[in-house]
Amino acid sequence: MCSDELRPVHPDEEEEDFRRFRNLEFSPEEFAARFGHEFAMFNFDRNRYRRPGMTEWVQELAKVFFAPGLPKHLRQLRERYLDVEEIQRVEEYERDPF
Secondary structure (H helix, E strand, C coil): CCHHHCEECCHHHHHHHHHHCHHHCCCHHHHHHHHHHHCCCCCHHHEECCCCCHHHHHHHHHHHHCCCCHHHHHHHHHHHHCCHHHHHHHHHHHHCCC
């Protein structure tokens, strides 16, 4: 999406999103592996953030989430970034999120 089409984010909302994305401490791929199961919907890629690098980081995360073959790709990312117990916890959550 072209940056001219992105919605500017209010500073309070940006801080909330920054925390939601774990302060960008992980690469977008590792974040998807660790926390992708927490997002039933994802529209953050429509936002333009003032924090340097955040808009680009979110755009890269969206590429992971909206790529063809997401379940298989997420499994590959989890195998790369998570240990067996972490994968089991994520998959249990996916089977029964409530």
